[in-house]
Amino acid sequence: MDPTAVIERYLALIADPAADPAAIEELLDPGMRFIERPNLFSPRGSERDRAQMLASLAQGRELLHEQRFDVVDHLVAGDTVATRVVWTGTLAIEAPPFAAGSRLRADSSMYFNFRDGRIVRQENYDCFHVQESGDGSEGGTRGTNAGAEGS
Numbered sequence: 001m002d003p004t005a006v007i008e009r010y011l012a013l014i015a016d017p018a019a020d021p022a023a024i025e026e027l028l029d030p031g032m033r034f035i036e037r038p039n040l041f042s043p044r045g046s047e048r049d050r051a052q053m054l055a056s057l058a059q060g061r062e063l064l065h066e067q068r069f070d071v072v073d074h075l076v077a078g079d080t081v082a083t084r085v086v087w088t089g090t091l092a093i094e095a096p097p098f099a100a101g102s103r104l105r106a107d108s109s110m111y112f113n114f115r116d117g118r119i120v121r122q123e124n125y126d127c128f129h130v131q132e133s134g135d136g137s138e139g140g141t142r143g144t145n146a147g148a149e150g151s
Contacts, residue, residue, distance in 0.1 A: 003081045003114050004074045010119065011069040011085070017061050021054060028053075029120035039106075039126040041095075053122075065092040065101075083110045087126070105129045 001009075010027045013019040034053040038045040048056065060067075067089035075082040087106045094100050106126040113121035 001117060003076060003079075003112070003117075004083075006114070006117070006119065007074065007081060007083055007110075007112055008071060011071070014057060015066075015068050017066070021057070024057070025050075025054065027119055029115050029118040031115075032119055033121050035121070035123040037123070037125045039124075040128045063091065063093060063095060065090040079114045081112045081114070083112065084108070085110065 006027055010024065013024045013027075028050055030050065032050040032053065034046075034048045034050075036042050036046045036048075067087065070086045070088075072084040072086060085108050087104075087108050089104050091098055091100050091102045091104065095102075098104070106128045108127070109125045111121075111123040112119050
């Protein structure tokens with residue numbers, strides 16, 4: 001399978017709360033590493049192995065009522081794919097400072113490495129947006145990577 005097709009399938013499965021985790025596992029190399037650069041929900045960033053990453057997906061499904069990834073583009077260079085997405089999600093529960101029902105948005109750059117057709121490494125850079133108060137328009141990050149729509 002083409003690496004960009006693997007990534008799009010992977011993102012669709014992550015966004016689908018009814019997706020079988022085994023379907024996600026099939027796309028991941030057993031030695032997979034997930035690197036999350038510092039952001040709103042992980043101020044220090046994190047690095048997880050495959051099992052830890054899959055466990056965090058289960059936690060995310062409890063936190064989010066829904067989420068989606070809109071792929072902007074992919075750049076392929078050998079076994080590496082850089083993917084830009086717009087991620088949106090709606091909180092199912094309160095996640096201070098955001099109330100349940102808040103809509104979150106992030107522009108994300110994701111870097112994937114492949115081995116034998118499977119994802120062996122994923123590195124995410126997530127830039128969260130904040131809605132300007134009072135005017136209803138989407139705003140910038142005001143020097144941070146934090147924010148929510150409708151909070």
